[in-house]
Amino acid sequence: MSTCSSTTPPKAAMARLVNSLKGVSSRRLRQKFPDLVRHYYRASKLWSGSYFAGPVGGAPLSVVKQYIEQQNRPA
Numbered sequence: 001m002s003t004c005s006s007t008t009p010p011k012a013a014m015a016r017l018v019n020s021l022k023g024v025s026s027r028r029l030r031q032k033f034p035d036l037v038r039h040y041y042r043a044s045k046l047w048s049g050s051y052f053a054g055p056v057g058g059a060p061l062s063v064v065k066q067y068i069e070q071q072n073r074p075a
Contacts, residue, residue, distance in 0.1 A: 014053050022047040 026046040030036050036046065056064050 015051075018051045018053070022051075 029046060
């Protein structure tokens with residue numbers, strides 16, 4: 001799971017922002033780690049097409065980070 005926090009204007013298209021971030025990060029990761037190209041050569045894409053975006057209700061960033069980190073731990 002990959003996470004990113006962002007403050008965007010209400011009129012900004014979230015899908016456009018996410019696709020841009022995925023495209024740039026994919027190019028940079030493939031340049032830095034050439035083995036990724038060989039590993040994902042059949043899919044020809046690094047990220048899935050889906051994403052989740054949701055409000056955090058004004059929670060402090062430290063609380064949000066802690067919540068996200070706990071999601072990666074098996075029960």
